[in-house]
Amino acid sequence: MKSNETRVTRRDLIIGAGSFAAGAALLSAAGPGFISGAEAKGTTKYPYKKLDLDEVGKTAYERYFTKFCANTTMGGIFIPLQKKVGDPYVSFPLDAITWAHGGIMGWGTACGTLIGAGMAIGLIAGEQGDPIINDVVAWYANNELPIYKPAKAIKADIKNVSKSDSPLCHISTGRWMKKEGVGFFTPERLDRCARVSADVAMHTAKLLNAWAEGKYTPANQPLANAKAFGLPVQNNCTDCHGSNIPKTPGA
Amino acid sequence: MKSNETRVTRRDLIIGAGSFAAGAALLSAAGPGFISGAEAKGTTKYPYKKLDLDEVGKTAYERYFTKFCANTTMGGIFIPLQKKVGDPYVSFPLDAITWAHGGIMGWGTACGTLIGAGMAIGLIAGEQGDPIINDVVAWYANNELPIYKPAKAIKADIKNVSKSDSPLCHISTGRWMKKEGVGFFTPERLDRCARVSADVAMHTAKLLNAWAEGKYTPANQPLANAKAFGLPVQNNCTDCHGSNIPKTPGA
Numbered sequence: 078m079k080s081n082e083t084r085v086t087r088r089d090l091i092i093g094a095g096s097f098a099a100g101a102a103l104l105s106a107a108g109p110g111f112i113s114g115a116e117a118k119g120t121t122k123y124p125y126k127k128l129d130l131d132e133v134g135k136t137a138y139e140r141y142f143t144k145f146c147a148n149t150t151m152g153g154i155f156i157p158l159q160k161k162v163g164d165p166y167v168s169f170p171l172d173a174i175t176w177a178h179g180g181i182m183g184w185g186t187a188c189g190t191l192i193g194a195g196m197a198i199g200l201i202a203g204e205q206g207d208p209i210i211n212d213v214v215a216w217y218a219n220n221e222l223p224i225y226k227p228a229k230a231i232k233a234d235i236k237n238v239s240k241s242d243s244p245l246c247h248i249s250t251g252r253w254m255k256k257e258g259v260g261f262f263t264p265e266r267l268d269r270c271a272r273v274s275a276d277v278a279m280h281t282a283k284l285l286n287a288w289a290e291g292k293y294t295p296a297n298q299p300l301a302n303a304k305a306f307g308l309p310v311q312n313n314c315t316d317c318h319g320s321n322i323p324k325t326p327g328a
Numbered sequence: 329m330k331s332n333e334t335r336v337t338r339r340d341l342i343i344g345a346g347s348f349a350a351g352a353a354l355l356s357a358a359g360p361g362f363i364s365g366a367e368a369k370g371t372t373k374y375p376y377k378k379l380d381l382d383e384v385g386k387t388a389y390e391r392y393f394t395k396f397c398a399n400t401t402m403g404g405i406f407i408p409l410q411k412k413v414g415d416p417y418v419s420f421p422l423d424a425i426t427w428a429h430g431g432i433m434g435w436g437t438a439c440g441t442l443i444g445a446g447m448a449i450g451l452i453a454g455e456q457g458d459p460i461i462n463d464v465v466a467w468y469a470n471n472e473l474p475i476y477k478p479a480k481a482i483k484a485d486i487k488n489v490s491k492s493d494s495p496l497c498h499i500s501t502g503r504w505m506k507k508e509g510v511g512f513f514t515p516e517r518l519d520r521c522a523r524v525s526a527d528v529a530m531h532t533a534k535l536l537n538a539w540a541e542g543k544y545t546p547a548n549q550p551l552a553n554a555k556a557f558g559l560p561v562q563n564n565c566t567d568c569h570g571s572n573i574p575k576t577p578g579a
Binding site: 122170172173174175176177179180181182183184185186187191192195196198199200203204206207210211214244245246247250251254260261262299300301302303304307308309310311317318322323 | 465
């Protein structure tokens with residue numbers, strides 16, 4: 078092992094996290110943490126009507142190929158609401174969120190589907206929706222995607238599903254590409270991301286439907302990771318702090 | 329070196345990236361890549377008037393302590409426009425983007441300031457604004473922040489600036505915390521992120537002012553990294569694919 082290399086075990090990280098969490102607990106008494114719950118005064122929420130999940134999925138899948146992940150995930154929810162409710166959904170310019178594709182213009186940060194879902198939830202539920210997008214992110218990271226199967230693939234049939242273990246576009250897309258054995262600029266990768274967009278739009282609509290009925294209960298504690306580790310973070314530290322990172326996306 | 333550890337050099341990554349880029353170049357002829365330029369038909373853009381950067385910075389800095397990074401960065405631009413233009417800025421519910429704080433509800437993905445800036449740019453410029461948010465992300469990653477200095481610190485004076493080399497909240501915040509020697513739930517970290525919010529809002533307004541005058545030219549090629557590496561990505565691979573990752577955020 079070279080002198081400038083660092084060996085990291087899960088135990089190191091748990092020990093490190095423990096001391097950070099203890100520090101955070103002490104410090105949170107002195108300084109403010111994050112706000113919790115709803116603080117929606119002064120906002121105009123977009124009126125919501127329960128959505129048909131199949132319509133949401135089909136809309137998001139088909140729109141992806143011209144508008145990409147963020148725009149189409151938001152569109153999968155907003156376009157059916159344009160028909161059911163009208164304004165303010167009709168007036169909202171969906172092109173305002175196209176930039177989030179590829180983890181913000183190809184930088185590989187948060188999957189654009191999550192930014193699109195977040196904006197849809199935020200406009201509909203305001204800060205009451207914060208636990209909903211938190212649940213969507215956790216669901217995204219912890220499930221084998223894509224689930225959505227189009228009646229007929231628009232670009233390509235695909236073979237594999239994969240669990241990203243991460244909300245990051247770079248990791249989610251890279252892991253699936255490695256499993257499928259294809260590159261980024263391929264019909265297969267496009268079809269996979271179109272299906273993931275449908276998945277995220279449908280799961281978001283499912284949670285919004287429950288919320289609209291007063292039946293939504295958060296599945297995950299918001300900010301649990303940040304509080305436990307003393308830093309905004311995923312909960313799978315050794316995926317990056319360790320020796321599991323491939324040499325290249327396809328290695 | 330243990331058998332399950334991987335040693336990565338910059339040369340490995342450049343070689344790997346080269347083969348991916350070559351593959352991408354071949355494949356882009358067969359399948360569509362991303363759209364480029366403006367495709368704004370059917371959208372309603374928010375009318376823009378040139379902003380005073382000091383007002384933008386002060387608004388974003390002060391609002392941070394109740395609304396956090398994404399909401400306050402967007403607010404730093406939208407609140408002055410509420411006064412200058414009125415609607416649609418007055419009607420837009422800024423609480424719809426609070427969820428993006430901490431890299432989306434504390435998951436540490438894209439810095440919330442960038443998501444707030446992206447939505448402000450998107451609503452004002454539509455897809456014409458895509459190169460602008462790309463430039464804001466590159467500027468964020470490559471500069472020592474925070475630059476903004478409040479007349480009087482609201483939570484705490486701070487000593488350090490740091491270059492994140494990344495658009496990710498986890499890395500940007502973690503690197504600054506390490507340099508400053510403070511934890512996440514501290515008055516110093518709050519004041520740092522409030523100042524970074526002011527920085528991002530001001531830089532965004534500066535680019536929007538230039539765009540409004542017809543004088544904006546992209547400083548960075550959109551999707552350059554994704555095209556070069558064959559995956560949505562930052563351009564500093566060895567920051568994660570290598571041995572430079574600390575054991576814990578404060579190590």
